[in-house]
Each structure stands twice: as C-alpha cells, then as structure tokens.
Amino acid sequence: xxxxxxxxxxxxxxxxxxxxxxxxxxxxxxxxxxxxxxxxxxxxxxxxxxxxxxxxxxxxxxxxxxxxxxxxxxxxxxxxxxxxxxxxxxxxxxxxxxxxxxxxxxxxxxxxxxxxxxxxxxxxxxxxxxxxxxxxxxxxxxxxxxxxxxxxxxxxxxxxxxxxxxxxxxxxxxxxxxxxxxxxxxxxxxxxxxxxxxxxxxxxxxxxxxxxxxxxxxxxxxxxxxxxxxxxxxxxxxxxxxxxxxxxxxxxxxxxxxxxxxxxxxxxxxxxxxxxxxxxxxxxxxxxxxxxxxxxxxxxxxxxxxxxxxxxxxxxxxxxxxxxxxxxxxx
Amino acid sequence: xxxxxxxxxxxxxxxxxxxxxxxxxxxxxxxxxxxxxxxxxxxxxxxxxxxxxxxxxxxxxxxxxxxxxxxxxxxxxxxxxxxxxxxxxxxxxxxx
Amino acid sequence: xxxxxxxxxxxxxxxxxxxxxxxxxxxxxxxxxxxxxxxxxxxxxxxxxxxxxxxxxxxxxxxxxxxxxxxxxxxxxxxxxxxxxxxxxxxxxxxxxxxxxxxxxxxxxxxxxxxxxxxxxxxxxxxxxxxxxxxxxxxxxxxxxxxxxxxxxxxxxxxxxxxxxxxxxxxxxxxxxxxxxxxxxxxxxxxxxxxxxxxxxxxxxxxxxxxxxxxxxxxxxxxxxxxxxxxxxxxxxxxxxxxxxxxxxxxxxxxxxxxxxxxxxxxxxxxxxxxxxxxxxxxxxxxxxxxxxxxxxxxxxxxxxxxxxxxxxxxxxxxxxxxxxxxxxxxxxxxxxxxxxxxxxxxxxxxxxxxxxxxxxxxxxxxxxxxxxxxxxxxxxxxxxxxxxxxxxx
Numbered sequence: 001x002x003x004x005x006x007x008x009x010x011x012x013x014x015x016x017x018x019x020x021x022x023x024x025x026x027x028x029x030x031x032x033x034x035x036x037x038x039x040x041x042x043x044x045x046x047x048x049x050x051x052x053x054x055x056x057x058x059x060x061x062x063x064x065x066x067x068x069x070x071x072x073x074x075x076x077x078x079x080x081x082x083x084x085x086x087x088x089x090x091x092x093x094x095x096x097x098x099x100x101x102x103x104x105x106x107x108x109x110x111x112x113x114x115x116x117x118x119x120x121x122x123x124x125x126x127x128x129x130x131x132x133x134x135x136x137x138x139x140x141x142x143x144x145x146x147x148x149x150x151x152x153x154x155x156x157x158x159x160x161x162x163x164x165x166x167x168x169x170x171x172x173x174x175x176x177x178x179x180x181x182x183x184x185x186x187x188x189x190x191x192x193x194x195x196x197x198x199x200x201x202x203x204x205x206x207x208x209x210x211x212x213x214x215x216x217x218x219x220x221x222x223x224x225x226x227x228x229x230x231x232x233x234x235x236x237x238x239x240x241x242x243x244x245x246x247x248x249x250x251x252x253x254x255x256x257x258x259x260x261x262x263x264x265x266x267x268x269x270x271x272x273x274x275x276x277x278x279x280x281x282x283x284x285x286x287x288x289x290x291x292x293x294x295x296x297x298x299x300x301x302x303x304x305x306x307x308x309x310x311x312x313x314x315x316x317x318x319x320x321x322x323x324x325x326x327x328x329x330x331x
Numbered sequence: 332x333x334x335x336x337x338x339x340x341x342x343x344x345x346x347x348x349x350x351x352x353x354x355x356x357x358x359x360x361x362x363x364x365x366x367x368x369x370x371x372x373x374x375x376x377x378x379x380x381x382x383x384x385x386x387x388x389x390x391x392x393x394x395x396x397x398x399x400x401x402x403x404x405x406x407x408x409x410x411x412x413x414x415x416x417x418x419x420x421x422x423x424x425x426x427x
Numbered sequence: 428x429x430x431x432x433x434x435x436x437x438x439x440x441x442x443x444x445x446x447x448x449x450x451x452x453x454x455x456x457x458x459x460x461x462x463x464x465x466x467x468x469x470x471x472x473x474x475x476x477x478x479x480x481x482x483x484x485x486x487x488x489x490x491x492x493x494x495x496x497x498x499x500x501x502x503x504x505x506x507x508x509x510x511x512x513x514x515x516x517x518x519x520x521x522x523x524x525x526x527x528x529x530x531x532x533x534x535x536x537x538x539x540x541x542x543x544x545x546x547x548x549x550x551x552x553x554x555x556x557x558x559x560x561x562x563x564x565x566x567x568x569x570x571x572x573x574x575x576x577x578x579x580x581x582x583x584x585x586x587x588x589x590x591x592x593x594x595x596x597x598x599x600x601x602x603x604x605x606x607x608x609x610x611x612x613x614x615x616x617x618x619x620x621x622x623x624x625x626x627x628x629x630x631x632x633x634x635x636x637x638x639x640x641x642x643x644x645x646x647x648x649x650x651x652x653x654x655x656x657x658x659x660x661x662x663x664x665x666x667x668x669x670x671x672x673x674x675x676x677x678x679x680x681x682x683x684x685x686x687x688x689x690x691x692x693x694x695x696x697x698x699x700x701x702x703x704x705x706x707x708x709x710x711x712x713x714x715x716x717x718x719x720x721x722x723x724x725x726x727x728x729x730x731x732x733x734x735x736x737x738x739x740x741x742x743x744x745x746x747x748x749x750x751x752x753x754x755x756x757x758x759x760x761x762x763x764x765x766x767x768x769x770x771x772x773x774x775x776x777x778x779x780x781x782x783x784x785x786x787x788x789x790x791x792x793x794x795x796x797x798x799x800x801x802x803x804x805x806x807x808x809x810x811x812x813x814x815x816x817x818x819x820x821x
Binding site for chain 2: 016020024026028029031034035036037039040043044067071075239240242243244
C-alpha cells in the first residue's frame with residue numbers, strides 16, 4: 001500500500017489507520033519515556049516525509065533518545081551538529097544538493113531536506129538560524145517538536161512554556177505562579193517571514209499531521225510546522241493520556257490546528273464550541289498549583305486568542321504575502 | 332558494533348563516529364522497562380489499526396489474521412488501551 | 428616550474444579567492460567580518476557571474492556559517508569559508524564538532540585581534556584561542572603562500588587517509604590587503620593536481636548513515652583517540668602533498684622553514700608575515716657579524732615536534748616572538764608550545780619569549796634587533812619575568 005497515493009497529497013474520502021504506510025522510519029528501541037507524545041509525532045512525520053529525505057536534527061530529547069552510539073533509531077540519512085544551528089545545517093545541505101544536482105553529481109531525484117528541533121532549539125536558541133534560513137528561502141521544511149519546556153535537560157522553562165506552567169526554572173512559590181510570560185507565537189514569526197506554508201499539527205490528529213507534512217515537503221521554499229508534543233514526564237500527566245491530552249488541547253482552543261498558505265489562514269480542524277480549558281489542564285500536574293484567578297485569566301486569554309485566529313481566517317487579505325520576483329540571469 | 336560498548340577499541344570506531352547502519356536501535360529491548368502490558372480481547376476488536384497508529388514505540392504489530400498485538404518493544408504506557416475505539420484492550424500488570 | 432603559470436600583481440585576498448575558484452569549491456557559506464571580506468566578496472561576484480559553479484549562502488552569523496558548511500560538506504560538496512577574530516570566536520563551538528565529525532572543510536582565517544577592546548587589526552589572538560579545535564592549521568607569510576596553501580588545503584583535507592578540516596592563517600590587512608606579485612596557476616594544472624571530491628560518507632537516502640551521535644563515557648575516549656591519531660598522522664600526507672606541489676611549481680615548503688640559520692647561536696622564531704620583517708633585521712644583524720638566524724614554523728597543527736627540535740638543535744638561545752598574549756599564563760602561546768616541545772631534550776637552548784605587534788601595532792626591523800639585545804641580556808642572567816610585552820609604553 002505504501003506505493004499508492006501516500007507519497008502524493010491526494011485527498012481521500014476515508015482515512016483508515018491500517019492503510020497508512022507500514023515501514024517504520026523511526027524504529028523501536030529508542031529510549032523516550034513511556035507515553036512520549038513527541039516520539040509518536042516523530043514516528044509519523046518520518047513516515048510522511050518518505051524515503052527520499054535528509055534530516056538535520058537539533059540537540060534535544062529526540063536526538064538523545066535515538067542516537068546514542070553505537071545505536072540509531074533513524075532509517076533516514078540523519079545529521080546532528082549542535083543545539084541552535086539545525087536550520088543552518090539544513091541550509092547547507094540544501095545548497096549542496098542544488099550545486100551537486102547542477103553539476104550532474106546527484107544520483108536519482110533531489111531528496112527533501114527536513115530540519116527538526118524542539119521548542120528550546122527553535123524558539124529560543126535556534127531562532128536566529130531559523131530566521132536566516134526562512135529569509136534566504138531555502139527549499140526545506142522545519143518541524144518543531146513543542147513539548148513546552150527544555151525537557152531533555154530536566155524540565156526547564158522555554159519561551160514556549162505556557163503561562164502558569166510549573167517547570168524547574170519557573171517553579172510556583174510564594175512569589176510566583178510559575179511561568180509568567182505567554183507562549184511565544186512561533187507560527188506568527190514564521191508567517192512574518194513570508195514563507196509559503198506554515199501550519200500547526202498534533203499527533204492526536206494523525207491524518208491532519210501526515211498530510212500537512214506532505215504539503216510542506218511538496219511546497220517549494222521554506223515551510224514550518226509546529227507540532228504539539230505531549231510530555232507526560234514534564235507535564236506530570238498519566239502516560240496513557242498523551243493522545244487524549246493532545247486532542248483536548250485542540251478541543252479547548254489552547255492549540256488550534258490551522259494552516260497559513262501564502263499568508264491566508266484557515267482552520268483544518270474546526271471546533272464549533274470550545275471546551276473549558278480546565279478540561280485540558282486538570283490532568284496535568286504542571287498546572288495543579290493554579291487558582292481561580294489564574295485559571296480565569298487563562299480561559300479568557302485562550303478564548304481571545306482563538307477569536308483573533310478566527311478573525312484572521314476570515315480576513316480578506318493575506319498576511320506578509322511574498323510575490324515571486326522575475327527570473328534571475330541576464331540574457 | 333556487535334561487541335559490548337565498553338570493549339570497543341578506538342580502531343574499530345568508524346571515521347567521525349558515523350553510524351553506518353540505520354535502525355540499530357532495534358537491538359535494544361525497551362520491553363524490559365514495562366510494568367504492565369496490553370491484552371486484546373479479540374471478540375471486541377474491529378481490526379481498525381488505531382492502536383498500531385498511536386503507539387510511540389511502534390510496539391504493536393499486525394498479526395497474519397489481521398488482529399494486532401504488542402511486540403517486544405512495548406514500554407507499557409497504556410495509550411493503546413486508552414485510545415482503542417471499542418475498549419477491547421486492557422492493561423495487565425507484568426508478572427514478577 | 429610549470430610553463431602554464433602566469434605572473435600577476437594582485438591583492439592577496441583576491442588571490443585566495445582565485446585559489447578557491449581554481450580548486451572548484453562547490454559550496455560557500457560566509458558572513459562578513461573585516462578583514463576577510465574581500466575574499467568572500469570576490470567569491471560572491473564570481474558566483475554571480477557564473478565564473479564559479481557554486482552555491483554561495485549568505486548566512487546570518489559565523490556560527491551559522493560553519494554550521495551551514497558542515498551541512499554542505501556532509502551532503503558531499505567541496506566546501507570553503509573564511510572568517511576572522513570575533514567570527515572565529517563565535518563559531519568556536521562548531522569548530523570542534525567539524526573536526527570530530529571529520530568533514531574536510533577549508534577555511535581561510537584573516538588573523539585579527541580579539542575584542543576587547545575591539546580591534547580590526549592584525550594579531551594572532553583569534554587563532555591562538557582555537558588551538559585545540561582539532562583542525563590542520565598552517566601559517567603563510569606572503570601572497571604566493573596564501574594562494575599555494577589554499578589550493579593544497581583541499582587536497583590534504585579530502586585525502587581519505589586524512590579527512591580533516593584545514594585552516595590557512597594569513598595576517599589580516601598586513602597580508603590580506605596588500606598587492607603582491609605572485610604566480611597564478613591555470614585551471615588545467617590545478618585540475619590535474621586536485622581531483623573531484625569523493626567523500627567517505629555523505630548524506631544519501633540510498634545509503635542512510637547517522638552523523639553526530641552522542642557518546643557515553645565508555646566510548647568518548649576512543650573516539651577522541653581516533654581523531655588524535657588522524658591529526659598527528661596527517662603530517663605524512665601533508666608533506667607528500669607539499670612535495671608534489673614542489674614538483675609542479677618549484678616551490679618547496681617545509682613544516683618549519685629556516686632563514687640563515689647556519690651556525691646561528693641565536694635564533695628568532697615566529698609565524699606569519701612578521702617573519703618577512705624579521706628577515707630584514709636578520710640580514711642587517713648578519714652583516715654586523717652577529718650570529719643570528721630565523722626559524723619560521725609553517726605547520727602549526729599537527730605540531731611538527733621533530734622539525735622544530737632539529738631547527739633549533741645547534742642554537743644557544745631561541746627568541747620566540749608571539750603575536751598573541753595568553754593572559755595570566757605562559758605569555759605567548761607559541762612560546763609555551765616551543766618550550767614544551769624542547770623540554771624532553773637533554774640538550775636544549777634557552778628559550779625567551781616576547782609578545783609583539785598586538786592589535787596591529789607595526790613592528791619594524793629595528794624592533795627585532797632590540798629584542799635580540801634584550802633577550803641575550805635576559806638569557807645571561809636567567810629571565811627576570813614570566814612574560815615580556817615588547818614596545819609597551821608605560
């Protein structure tokens with residue numbers, strides 16, 4: 001079944017789990033925690049990108065659990081260099097593939113270039129290299145595994161940690177409610193670079209994730225996908241709830257699923273009536289210390305952000321559209 | 332490297348520490364970690380394959396008869412049991 | 428001497444770009460920093476005009492420059508970049524990774540002082556802060572050498588017995604921005620000398636490898652040993668390539684160069700273009716009947732222990748002139764390494780060191796004569812200080 005259809009973004013009327021590609025590109029034997037939502041996401045993204053791809057990966061949970069010498073869980077050609085430079089490494093790979101192809105040295109078709117990094121390696125330390133790569137317009141896809149903290153080093157806060165969350169460097173205490181800033185809007189930053197495709201995704205909505213990755217790979221130029229990665233260890237949730245929590249994140253409006261194609265927003269999973277955010281937050285120990293005042297605020301804030309997003313989806317003009325310039329080269 | 336790590340000599344390491352064989356993580360049995368494992372009640376299973384899709388370990392495999400079962404890598408997280416549409420999977424403690 | 432070489436007068440930076448062009452570099456990622464800029468500007472212009480079939484990526488920092496170079500080289504392209512000073516310092520973490528991953532990237536470093544205070548002028552502080560990065564490193568003293576060693580660097584780096592990134596150090600402004608007469612080779616000669624790049628490993632979906640895996644304590648030492656052996660043994664291949672170049676061009680390079688060292692009791696020792704000034708001083712001192720010579724280490728990493736010991740074997744005093752200062756430590760980096768290299772010998776010369784020319788301060792031949800006088804006085808009584816900073820006004 002792998003041969004038909006799943007390597008091209010055809011639209012299907014029925015999505016059936018058992019018809020998805022069977023070959024594992026992120027093999028068993030990796031050492032993620034039990035119930036790791038990020039590992040589930042990686043497993044499916046690797047299937048979606050297909051065999052003809054090269055992966056550049058940042059330091060982080062997924063890199064560590066998968067690439068301890070002498071073992072590797074990756075079936076793709078894969079390179080890890082450092083924490084903050086994945087996009088730069090990917091830029092280099094993409095540039096080399098272009099020149100090797102022009103010189104006739106590339107055998108077979110041009111592989112897709114995929115850069116992967118956690119929220120820390122993307123929104124914090126990796127922001128510069130990502131911004132550079134997007135601005136230069138390299139033909140690559142960036143996938144951010146957002147487990148909302150520096151989980152690999154022991155659950156420290158990142159700029160992706162949501163308001164009120166407990167982490168070891170934003171602990172609640174007599175003088176603190178935990179993280180006191182809002183999650184950095186990485187999707188908006190990507191959109192502001194005028195790149196052709198940006199999306200949010202979530203392994204709890206598997207087909208949505210799968211086909212968004214396909215679209216990103218097939219879109220020429222930079223593409224950015226922000227993937228919510230439930231982390232039972234860091235979020236202090238039960239290991240069997242990882243898929244359920246991902247769904248609740250969408251159903252409460254905390255992590256809406258949408259695409260931005262050439263600056264035009266639209267939801268890919270519509271939630272006509274949002275559930276209260278406490279449905280999502282209660283099963284997570286990292287929010288346990290929050291009281292009425294904070295929970296109220298989070299509910300109002302989430303509602304307001306969701307409405308803003310709906311506005312953008314209904315907008316009559318695109319944000320930061322890029323009009324392609326004329327062909328280069330003097331005749 | 333088939334030798335135990337702490338016996339590998341410097342000459343046996345590939346140039347640049349490159350791992351030339353993909354997917355060798357499969358040599359590591361993560362099943363040792365689990366304290367519980369999933370059991371399918373086949374009479375209620377509709378062979379939809381959702382359990383197979385939601386396993387972070389690829390720890391569930393399809394049997395020849397189309398049903399699904401855990402393989403040796405299962406870490407016992409319980410996501411499959413939670414997500415099963417018909418509720419035909421229960422988590423059972425490992426015998427000690 | 429090749430009949431197909433032609434003599435040109437050219438700014439040394441531009442000559443380096445031509446060397447990169449002749450070497451058919453395929454991928455360049457660079458970030459501007461004085462005084463390396465002319466090298467990458469000219470390369471950029473070559474690419475824009477189709478004179479060099481390469482991808483030129485304007486990265487957003489030097490850290491990204493070296494990272495992008497890693498990606499380029501790992502994907503199988505012949506890769507080059509250039510930097511100086513703060514740029515070299517910024518990419519520092521990645522430099523160690525480049526060599527550990529055994530990626531044969533060639534980099535020109537236009538040596539410039541490190542901040543603070545900020546200085547755009549020449550000294551060796553930038554590269555001396557990068558001694559342990561595990562790259563092959565050479566120093567050149569004039570435009571011809573800058574051209575020659577840039578071309579040769581690709582051949583040395585990419586050899587399957589070496590596979591190590593290589594740095595060519597050239598003094599910023601003092602060398603990079605001067606116009607010199609030099610012999611440029613033609614494409615055919617360079618093509619014969621330097622074949623296509625054939626990586627040992629590269630990122631290829633048809634043969635997937637994992638690069639950059641992490642190492643537990645049980646493995647780290649062995650991986651570093653492999654790297655250490657590769658770097659120290661690259662010495663053999665480096666000499667072979669230099670020998671081959673000598674046959675093609677008539678210019679024979681040695682790991683440690685000698686200038687009028689026959690019978691010299693006192694030897695000056697330094698690297699880079701400062702040596703050209705010292706040669707003038709040595710000539711004048713020799714004319715005066717003084718027994719003075721000059722030793723010029725060219726190969727810095729792997730350190731040429733035997734060549735150095737041989738070069739100074741008959742001297743009574745070696746005066747190391749560092750263009751860098753190791754604050755709070757053994758004064759000059761070259762001083763420390765020379766002393767260390769000579770320490771195991773039963774019979775060894777006295778070694779005194781002076782740090783000169785920091786931050787681009789001009790050093791005239793007179794200075795070396797003064798340094799010789801001062802050093803001889805210090806040697807007679809035993810050095811009075813741990814460090815000497817020559818020419819400081821106080």
